[in-house]
Amino acid sequence: MTRSSISRRSLVASTAAGAAAISVAGRVAGQDASPIASPASPEAAFAMSRVAERASGEIRFVTFDNDEAQKTVNEMIGMFNGHYPNITVKFEPVAADYLTKIQTDIAAGNAGDVFYVQNEYAQDFMSRDVLLAIDDYVAEDGIDTGVYFDPLITAYTWQDKLYGLPKDWSPLGAVYDPDVLTSAGVESFPTDWDGLRDTLQKVKDSTGNVGLALDPNFDRFIMFLYQAGGNILNDDATEIILDSDATSQALDYMYGLYTDGLISPSADLGAQWPGDAFAQGLAPIVFEGNWMFPFLQLNAPDKTYEVAELPAGPAGKGTPAFTNSYSIFAGSKNPDAAWVFVNYMTSFEAQKFANTSGLAIPARKDLEDMYLELFPLRKPYLDSGAYATAVLYGPGGQKFAGDANAALQSLWAGQIDTEACKQEMVDAANTDINI
Amino acid sequence: MAFRKTTSPTAREDMISGYLFIAPALIVLTLFVFWPIVQIIWLSFHEWSVITPEKPWVGLENYRNLTKTRDFPIALRNTVWLSVGVVPIQTLIGLFLAVIANQKIRGRGFFRMAFYFPSISSTVVISVIFLWMYQQNGLINFILRKVGLPTPMPPWMSNPNGVIAMALKPLGVDHLNPWLAGPSVALLSIMMMIIWTSVGGTMVIFLAGLQGLSQDVYEAAALDGATATQQFWQITVPLLKPIIFFVVTLGLIGTFQVFDQIFVMSQGAPAKTTLTLGYLVYQEGFTNFAMGYASAIAIALFLIILAIYFVQRSVLRTDQ
Numbered sequence: 001m002t003r004s005s006i007s008r009r010s011l012v013a014s015t016a017a018g019a020a021a022i023s024v025a026g027r028v029a030g031q032d033a034s035p036i037a038s039p040a041s042p043e044a045a046f047a048m049s050r051v052a053e054r055a056s057g058e059i060r061f062v063t064f065d066n067d068e069a070q071k072t073v074n075e076m077i078g079m080f081n082g083h084y085p086n087i088t089v090k091f092e093p094v095a096a097d098y099l100t101k102i103q104t105d106i107a108a109g110n111a112g113d114v115f116y117v118q119n120e121y122a123q124d125f126m127s128r129d130v131l132l133a134i135d136d137y138v139a140e141d142g143i144d145t146g147v148y149f150d151p152l153i154t155a156y157t158w159q160d161k162l163y164g165l166p167k168d169w170s171p172l173g174a175v176y177d178p179d180v181l182t183s184a185g186v187e188s189f190p191t192d193w194d195g196l197r198d199t200l201q202k203v204k205d206s207t208g209n210v211g212l213a214l215d216p217n218f219d220r221f222i223m224f225l226y227q228a229g230g231n232i233l234n235d236d237a238t239e240i241i242l243d244s245d246a247t248s249q250a251l252d253y254m255y256g257l258y259t260d261g262l263i264s265p266s267a268d269l270g271a272q273w274p275g276d277a278f279a280q281g282l283a284p285i286v287f288e289g290n291w292m293f294p295f296l297q298l299n300a301p302d303k304t305y306e307v308a309e310l311p312a313g314p315a316g317k318g319t320p321a322f323t324n325s326y327s328i329f330a331g332s333k334n335p336d337a338a339w340v341f342v343n344y345m346t347s348f349e350a351q352k353f354a355n356t357s358g359l360a361i362p363a364r365k366d367l368e369d370m371y372l373e374l375f376p377l378r379k380p381y382l383d384s385g386a387y388a389t390a391v392l393y394g395p396g397g398q399k400f401a402g403d404a405n406a407a408l409q410s411l412w413a414g415q416i417d418t419e420a421c422k423q424e425m426v427d428a429a430n431t432d433i434n435i
Numbered sequence: 436m437a438f439r440k441t442t443s444p445t446a447r448e449d450m451i452s453g454y455l456f457i458a459p460a461l462i463v464l465t466l467f468v469f470w471p472i473v474q475i476i477w478l479s480f481h482e483w484s485v486i487t488p489e490k491p492w493v494g495l496e497n498y499r500n501l502t503k504t505r506d507f508p509i510a511l512r513n514t515v516w517l518s519v520g521v522v523p524i525q526t527l528i529g530l531f532l533a534v535i536a537n538q539k540i541r542g543r544g545f546f547r548m549a550f551y552f553p554s555i556s557s558t559v560v561i562s563v564i565f566l567w568m569y570q571q572n573g574l575i576n577f578i579l580r581k582v583g584l585p586t587p588m589p590p591w592m593s594n595p596n597g598v599i600a601m602a603l604k605p606l607g608v609d610h611l612n613p614w615l616a617g618p619s620v621a622l623l624s625i626m627m628m629i630i631w632t633s634v635g636g637t638m639v640i641f642l643a644g645l646q647g648l649s650q651d652v653y654e655a656a657a658l659d660g661a662t663a664t665q666q667f668w669q670i671t672v673p674l675l676k677p678i679i680f681f682v683v684t685l686g687l688i689g690t691f692q693v694f695d696q697i698f699v700m701s702q703g704a705p706a707k708t709t710l711t712l713g714y715l716v717y718q719e720g721f722t723n724f725a726m727g728y729a730s731a732i733a734i735a736l737f738l739i740i741l742a743i744y745f746v747q748r749s750v751l752r753t754d755q
Contacts, residue, residue, distance in 0.1 A: 100721045106486040124724060130486045267593040270571035399723040402703070403505075409706035413595045431504075 048083065049141050049343045055336035056086040062105070062112030063091075064098035072354055079353065080344045087337045106130050111329040113338040114345075117164055119155040119323045119391055120398065123237070126158035127395040127434075132328040133161040137339040148346075148363050151321040155390035158237075164325030165346040168360035170289035171319040171388040172223055173381045174308040180207065180284035189308035193227070193253055196311040200262035203284060210264040212257070213274040213283035216412040218404035218425075219391060222320050223287065224250035226389050227313025232429060233394050240394075240433060243426045249314065251418045255411060265412065279303060289322060290381055294359050309380040321388035323363065361385075394433040403428035479730035486724065497731035507732060509613075509707050510715040511739075514691055516618040517711060520626045521633075522686040528630065529637025529682065530675070534667065536638060537645045547642070554636035562699035565628045566592065587620050594620035595706035619708030625696050633689070637682050644678035645671070680751045684744060691740050712736045 049055075065073055070093050077089045092112060094101045099121065105111040117125055125131050138145065145153050145162065152166035174189060181189070181199065184206035190196045196212075203211035214220055225231065230246025233239065257263045264283070271277035274286040279300035286292070287310060296303055310319050326342040328335055344350055348366060355362040358375050361382065362368075368382055393400050407424035410416045416424070454461075479497055481490040501507045536547050553561060568574040569591035576586040587594050597616025600608075618626065648671070656666050672679075694713035697703065703710035703718065710718075712732060720729030 103485050103721060103724075107488075109488075125486065128484055128487050128724075265589065265593060268571060268589050270573075270590075272570075396723070402718070402722075405704065406707045409593075409595055409704060413589070413706060415595070415706070 046083070046347065046349050047141075049340045051137060051140055051336050051343070052084055052086075052340045055084075055334075055340045057334050057337055058088040058090060059113040059332070059334050059337045059341055060090045060092055061341065062102065062115040063093050064116060065093045069359075072357070076345065076350050076353060079350065080341060083344065084340055087340060089341060106329065106331075109331050111331065113329055113332040113334055114326055114341055115329065116167060116324045117156070117327045119321075119325075120393065120401070122156055122163070122325065123158060123392060123397060124395050125327070126156070126161075126163045130330050131163040132330045132332060132335055132338075133163055134165070134328060134339060134342070135162050137343070138162060141339075141343055143343065147366055149321070149365060149385040149388070151385075151388050151390035152323045152325075152363050155321070155323055155392060156325050156327070164327035165342055166363035167324045167326055167346070168351070168355060168363050169321055169323035170291060170361050171321050171381055171384045172220075172287050172289055172310060173319065173378075173384060174310055175278060175286050175288060175292050175305050176308065177278070177281075177284040178304060178306045189306070190311050191309075192312050193314070197257065197262065200257065200285075201260075204262060207284075210262060210269070210283060212263040212285045212287070213266045213269055213271065213277035214254075214257075214263045214287060215265045215267075215274060216258075216405075216408040218401050218408060219320060220287065221250065221254060221404075221408060222391065223310055223318060224254050224313060226318025226320065227310070227315060228253075229313070229315025231389070232397075232400075232433070233392060233435065237392065237394055237435060240429045240435070242429045243422075246315065247422055247425070248418070251411075251422055253313075255418050255421075258412065278305075290361050290378065291359070293375070293378070294357075305377075307377050307380050309384050317384070317387050319384045319388050320391045321385075322391060394435050396432045396434045400428050400432035403432060475730045475733055478727050479734050481727045483726040484724040485720065485726050490727070493727065497728045498735070500728055501731060501735055506707070506710065506715055506719075507712075507735075510710045510712045510732075512614055513618065513622055513708060513710055514693070514712045517622060517626055517629075517693060518687055518690040520618060520623070521629050521690050522683060525630045525633045525637050525686055526679065526682050528634045530641050530679075532634060532638040533641030533645055534671065536642060547638075550638050551635035553632045553634075554639075556632075558632065558695040559699050561628065561632055562696050565624070566700050569624050589705075591624040592621050592701060593705050595708045596620055597708075598623055619705070621701060621705055622709050625693075625700060625709060629690070629693065629696065633686070637686070640682055641675065641678060644675050648674050676751065680748070683747060683751065687743055687747065688740055691736060691743075712739075 077091055102115055148166050152169050156162060156164040184202040186199045186202055190199045200211040228246035228250040230244050232242050234241050266274045266277045269277045269282040271280055271282055275288050275292045275295050277283040278286045279296055326345050328338045332338050351362050351364050352367055362371055372379055404425045407421045411421040482493045483490040532550055571590040579586050597619055599617030600611045652670055653666060656670055692713045693711045697709055697711050697714040701709040703714055716729045716732050720726045
């Protein structure tokens with residue numbers, strides 16, 4: 001939810017932030033786009049879809065891509081048509097209020113054949129059978145879903161069926177200003193909770209300011225929850241497990257950093273969102289996603305930064321994975337063609353082309369090398385793909401996220417204590433999430 | 436007097452042409468106003484996730500949930516505070532501005548336009564600009580610091596603390612009932628913006644009313660030795676009563692329906708203290724997949740506005 005709530009605010013406040021935060025993929029002007037992939041040089045390893053033999057006609061492709069990303073998508077559609085001339089793709093980007101548009105279109109039975117589904121809403125959609133299960137297609141075309149990072153497949157799996165293939169993704173990672181840390185006497189980025197606390201204390205002692213800009217939002221709190229070994233739902237999404245010691249531990253830790261003046265919400269620092277605080281030099285550390293980098297490039301191109309994995313908690317490493325899928329509308333009249341398109345857009349060739357801009361991390365593990373070659377600094381983001389957890393709140397999760405955010409904001413305002421905050425979050429989970 | 440069916444050919448022609456004349460408006464209204472209202476009433480007795488066609492009948496369940504769920508009372512509280520804060524102030528300032536703009540002063544046309552300008556500007560644009568101004572290092576804090584006044588922390592739009600609770604805290608009053616804690620600083624910020632936006636519109640309505648007042652009454656009062664203040668309270672205000680009634684009614688309806696500003700500026704945050712009924716309807720319907728419940732809130736909102744209207748009409752009753 002923060003990704004979307006941040007993005008709405010930054011969208012109105014700064015188009016760059018909005019573009020970066022909303023759409024996790026696409027090209028940004030002035031990016032160091034590499035010539036590594038071009039429409040003219042299709043990969044030798046390209047495998048035609050078998051379904052394509054019986055697929056033809058027109059499909060509608062509905063997305064929230066911004067102007068820049070639309071250029072990339074249009075080129076990709078051109079590449080797609082090079083392979084599959086029988087299928088016409090009608091590209092329909094939605095300028096604003098994507099979710100509302102998709103929902104009402106689905107209600108009217110008129111949704112695009114293929115559209116993006118954010119992981120936050122995936123379970124709401126999947127549990128209501130409005131997406132097409134693609135397992136048969138995946139089997140027929142011999143797609144190895146193991147090529148995608150695991151949490152991205154988990155995000156679109158509901159009751160053992162798969163409802164989409166990931167477009168791209170990002171975990172949260174630490175982005176920091178090495179100069180500030182070095183002059184504060186920090187030798188290397190901390191790897192555990194105690195280390196993080198020490199580091200933030202040192203930064204505070206040396207600069208007099210908070211070290212970490214972090215907003216009291218549930219989808220930022222969730223990284224501490226994962227690191228403490230907790231979650232909202234159990235692995236097969238059959239039970240709410242938020243009422244745990246891990247929740248208390250994570251809450252005590254994060255709130256403790258705040259009450260000790262070691263972290264601060266970005267708004268208190270005078271920033272739109274934590275990435276903005278970092279770009280303005282208001283905080284030397286932020287825990288943000290890959291969408292940080294295009295924003296930095298536009299707003300603080302000379303800023304030096306380094307990247308690290310998030311510090312591990314008592315239960316080890318943990319970070320949330322945010323992603324979008326290509327999913328097929330259950331009411332699609334041309335599911336075969338829609339699948340051929342999804343297959344292509346998630347293929348090595350297409351993802352390689354789409355992800356040279358660095359706006360998002362490719363969902364395919366086999367593009368790791370290319371990504372690292374282009375953006376060697378961001379290796380920790382890829383490393384966290386091994387343990388990242390798909391952010392899944394279950395059906396009704398949006399309401400839960402809203403309620404949990406309100407509980408955290410009340411705690412931050414000193415209106416309730418951590419115990420009451422936890423209780424509010426647990427109550428919200430029990431009433432809002434329908435499993 | 437008995438009703439008689441009009442069968443004469445001219446009367447029938449009149450009737451047909453009458454309906455033809457109103458047909459375009461009637462069709463549009465039916466399609467986009469009457470039909471949705473019927474649909475909302477119908478939906479409020481059903482459960483509908485928007486994205487699936489099933490709409491099972493749930494009877495009064497959605498209405499029972501109004502009091503059972505937490506958000507509706509919170510939104511009602513915020514909306515009441517918003518209305519209580521905005522309507523009297525925008526009415527008073529609007530009247531004040533109208534009286535001034537009605538004087539024969541230089542540059543009157545300019546001031547009228549300047550005050551009216553925010554009312555005809557896009558709320559979204561205004562909201563975005565205010566969002567900037569309310570930032571920690573924004574214009575408003577800048578001015579407050581310049582003149583040596585304290586600035587709220589957390590900054591305006593992210594401060595969920597009630598203003599009355601904050602004012603009473605130094606006096607040792609703690610843990611006020613949320614209804615008494617007052618609007619949060621964030622809600623207050625939005626209220627100030629709404630007042631700023633709407634006083635121009637109020638002013639124009641009052642101006643029209645003022646210009647309809649006969650100068651004779653004022654001349655007679657002046658001859659009797661009434662001061663300007665006396666004239667204002669004894670003549671202007673009583674004569675403007677119907678206009679005041681109109682402005683207050685519009686203000687109440689407007690504040691109970693506040694949506695755009697919330698949608699752009701806060702989405703109900705922080706800690707739901709800017710969650711208004713209008714925004715709650717949208718949130719339940721379109722992000723929480725509960726269109727039936729959202730419809731029930733919309734109906735409740737309508738009934739609340741209607742009830743307030745009747746109360747206010749009996750208070751501000753004009754003797755006409």
